[in-house]
Amino acid sequence: MGPPVTTWYPRGFLPSCCNSILGSSTMRIGIFGAGGMAEALGGQWAKAGHEVMVAARDRTKAAKISPRVGTWEETARASEVILLAVPAPSVTEVLAAAGNLTGKVLIDCTNAVGPGAVLTVPDQAARIAAAAPDAHVVKAFNLCHVDVWRMTPPVFGGRPLAVPICGDKVGEVSELVRDLGCVPLVAGGLDRAALMEATMAFTVGLWFDGHDAQACFPPLPA
Numbered sequence: 001m002g003p004p005v006t007t008w009y010p011r012g013f014l015p016s017c018c019n020s021i022l023g024s025s026t027m028r029i030g031i032f033g034a035g036g037m038a039e040a041l042g043g044q045w046a047k048a049g050h051e052v053m054v055a056a057r058d059r060t061k062a063a064k065i066s067p068r069v070g071t072w073e074e075t076a077r078a079s080e081v082i083l084l085a086v087p088a089p090s091v092t093e094v095l096a097a098a099g100n101l102t103g104k105v106l107i108d109c110t111n112a113v114g115p116g117a118v119l120t121v122p123d124q125a126a127r128i129a130a131a132a133p134d135a136h137v138v139k140a141f142n143l144c145h146v147d148v149w150r151m152t153p154p155v156f157g158g159r160p161l162a163v164p165i166c167g168d169k170v171g172e173v174s175e176l177v178r179d180l181g182c183v184p185l186v187a188g189g190l191d192r193a194a195l196m197e198a199t200m201a202f203t204v205g206l207w208f209d210g211h212d213a214q215a216c217f218p219p220l221p222a
Helices: 016-022 036-047 059-065 072-078 088-098 124-131 171-179 190-208
Strands: 028-032 051-055 081-084 105-108 136-139 162-167 183-186
Touching: 028 036, 028 072, 036 051, 036 059, 036 081, 036 171, 051 059, 051 072, 072 088, 081 088, 081 171, 088 124, 105 124, 105 171, 124 136, 124 190, 136 190, 162 171, 162 190, 171 183
Parallel strands: 028 051, 028 081, 081 105, 105 136, 162 183
Antiparallel strands: 136 162
């Protein structure tokens, strides 16, 4: 008789009977924005059992993500973690309208890029941290196209997607990465977020030119 077979399930995709065994926790998540990233990530987290509330200028689109829709301030007040998924030029305006963000974990998935994936703001995360100095800004989810976040789960070549995270409070964000069926990769403090943003611009530029950017990153040697 061979060894017992262990079945691995990504967090967020466990059979319902197992949730109580692992003590899966529910988070109150606010989504700022109602575009593709808001819909993809917010929808996945809602399916994983989290409480999701959305604030956006287009309340009709927001209601398609979650029945709980509020103003920027209402959503910030009701949430412990907030996904900032608005266009880069709107960031400071939205953060000002949100009011008190003290102690909130603010996930920055934005990319301030122009034509040809050229960075127009070289350190977007630092700009956000300056606009919300009392929040815990964490950079994550900015490296992949929105369709990747709609996959359940994102697996390529048999390997779950690794999601780099930069910031000083990464525990909650790591949990949310696992809820997508991905692997959290803590990559340092927020001072390294600019490197992630530059990586995004560089690799997307390669893709636009018809190159396989993934071929630049071979697996670790055995």
